[in-house]
Amino acid sequence: MKNLRxxxxxxxxxxxxxxxxxxxxxxxxxGEYYQITVxxxxxxxxxxxxxxxxxxxxLPILHxxxxxxxxxxTSIDNDTAIDKKIYVLLPIKTLQQLHTISITLxxxxxxxxxxxxxxxxxxxxxxxxxxxxxxxxxxxxxxxxQTPQLTSPLTERVxxxxxxxxxxxxxxxxxxxxxNTGGEVALFNRLQFNAVxxxxxxxxxxxxxxxxxxxxxxxxxxxxxxxxxxADAEWKTLSVLxxxxxxxxxxxxxxxxxxxxxxx
Numbered sequence: 001m002k003n004l005r006x007x008x009x010x011x012x013x014x015x016x017x018x019x020x021x022x023x024x025x026x027x028x029x030x031g032e033y034y035q036i037t038v039x040x041x042x043x044x045x046x047x048x049x050x051x052x053x054x055x056x057x058x059l060p061i062l063h064x065x066x067x068x069x070x071x072x073x074t075s076i077d078n079d080t081a082i083d084k085k086i087y088v089l090l091p092i093k094t095l096q097q098l099h100t101i102s103i104t105l106x107x108x109x110x111x112x113x114x115x116x117x118x119x120x121x122x123x124x125x126x127x128x129x130x131x132x133x134x135x136x137x138x139x140x141x142x143x144x145x146q147t148p149q150l151t152s153p154l155t156e157r158v159x160x161x162x163x164x165x166x167x168x169x170x171x172x173x174x175x176x177x178x179x180n181t182g183g184e185v186a187l188f189n190r191l192q193f194n195a196v197x198x199x200x201x202x203x204x205x206x207x208x209x210x211x212x213x214x215x216x217x218x219x220x221x222x223x224x225x226x227x228x229x230x231a232d233a234e235w236k237t238l239s240v241l242x243x244x245x246x247x248x249x250x251x252x253x254x255x256x257x258x259x260x261x262x263x264x
Contacts, residue, residue, distance in 0.1 A: 030140075030143060031137060031138040031139075031140070031143035031144070032091050032092065032093055032137075032138050032143065032144055032145065033091070033092045033093070033094070033095055033135065033136065033137055033138070033202075034089060034090065034091055034092070034135070034136040034137075034138070034145070034197060034199055035088075035089075035090045035092060035098060035133065035134070035135055035136075036087060036088070036089055036090075036133070036134040036136065036211070037087070037088040037090070037131060037132070037133055037134075038085055038086070038087055038088075038131070038132040038133075038134070039085065039086040039087075039088075039128045039131055040083055040084070040085055040128060040129045040130045040131070040132065041083075041084040041085070041086075041128055041129055042082075042084075042129045043084070044084070046084075046126070046127055046128055046129065047074075047078065047084050047086065049116075049117045049118050049121070049127040050086060050118060050127045050128055051086065051259070052116060052117070052118065053116055053118035053119070053127070054072055054086070054088065054259075054261070055259075055261040056116065057108075057116065057118070057119070058088075058105065059072070059261060059263075061104060061105055061108045062090070062101065064108075065101070065104060067090070067091075067092075067101075068091075068263065069091050069145050069147060069263050069264065070088070070089070070090055070091075070262070070263045071087075071088070071089035071159075071196070071258065071262050071263060071264055072086065072087070072088050072089075072258070072259045072261060072262040072263075073086070073087045073088075073089070073159055073256035073257060073258055073259065073262065074086055074087075074256065074257055074259060075087075075254065075255070075256060075257075076158070076255040076256060076257050077255070083129075085254075086259075087161070087254070087256055089145075089196070089197075089213075091144075091145045091197075095135070098135075132204075132205060133203075133204075134201055134203070134204035134205075134211070135201070135202045135203040135204065136197075136199035136200060136201050136202060136211060137199055137200050137202055138197060138198065138199050139176070139179055139180055139185065139198040139199060139200070139212075140180045141179065141180045141185040141186065141198070142185055142195065142197065142198045145196055145197045146195065146196060146197070147196075147263075147264045148194045148196055148215040148264060149194060150194065150215060150216075150217050151217060152217035152218055154257070154258050154259075154260060155257070156217065156218045157215065157216070157217060157218070157257060157258060158215070158216045158217075158218060158219055158221075158222045158255060158256075158257070159196070159213060159214075159215050159255070159256040159257065159258060160213065160214050160215070160216070160222065160253060160254070160255060160256070161211065161212075161213045161253070161254040161256055162211065162212055162213070162214075162251065162252070162253055162254075163206065163209060163210075163211050163250075163251070163252040163253075163254070164209065164210050164211070164247075164248045164250075164251050165206050165207075165208065165209045165248070165249050165250040165251075166208050166209070166247055166248060166249055167246070167249040168208075169208050171246060171247045171249075172208035172209070172210070172247070174243060174244060174247045175210060175244070175247035175248060176200055176210060177243075177244075178238070178244045178247065179198060179210075179212075182238060182241075182244065183234070183238060184238065185198055187229075187232065187234055187235060187238070188214065188229075190234075191225060191228055191229055191232065192225070193214040193215075193225055193229075194214060194215045194216065195212060195213065195214045195215070196213040196214070196215060196264075197212060197213055198210070198211075198212040199211055199212065206250075
């Protein structure tokens with residue numbers, strides 16, 4: 001009799017909760033995370049070594065893991081800059097993936113007996129000056145990364161990465177609100193800024209902070225878009241609302257260009 005009662009109870013639990021568990025499992029994710037890795041170099045030799053690693057080892061391993069939309073960009077001013085940079089934009093579904101990726105990269109590099117200058121670099125000849133990592137969470141109004149639709153040659157394209165810091169967490173949250181419920185994301189869409197992502201920085205060297213990336217066929221097109229943005233009536237109205245004043249204490253603009261082996 002006890003076994004019968006137990007069987008009936010288990011059946012009741014299964015019938016009652018299975019549909020809700022399935023519904024929860026089938027729910028579409030509300031957004032995604034991003035990892036931006038910034039490699040800093042002192043010279044062109046370091047940059048070349050790291051580029052070879054990214055092209056021949058890093059991206060193939062991640063593609064093998066079924067990871068897509070991995071962007072690899074160089075600073076447009078790398079030829080003359082003292083601090084030369086490569087940016088890698090990696091979309092991920094969960095933060096746990098970062099640990100999995102790290103383990104897999106190390107394992108695959110040893111398994112394939114990678115003897116590239118990057119992997120076996122000596123302590124006094126590092127392939128970079130330092131690595132900077134930024135972890136972000138996508139905005140509500142653009143929950144997933146969008147591959148830009150551009151027609152110009154890669155060498156002419158301009159990818160504009162912007163970083164907006166705020167003086168306090170409260171002001172930072174107001175700026176995020178301005179993008180989402182305030183309509184700034186929609187405004188960028190209407191003016192065809194061809195955005196790749198909008199996201200809040202969860203961890204990085206600059207906090208509180210949000211970042212986003214827009215793209216253009218060339219520098220002239222970029223300048224025209226921003227001129228139209230500044231003159232737009234909706235922006236003029238939005239930008240003077242009291243609740244959005246003083247929400248950005250420091251703005252940085254990074255002009256990038258996709259590498260030949262970038263996914264976009």
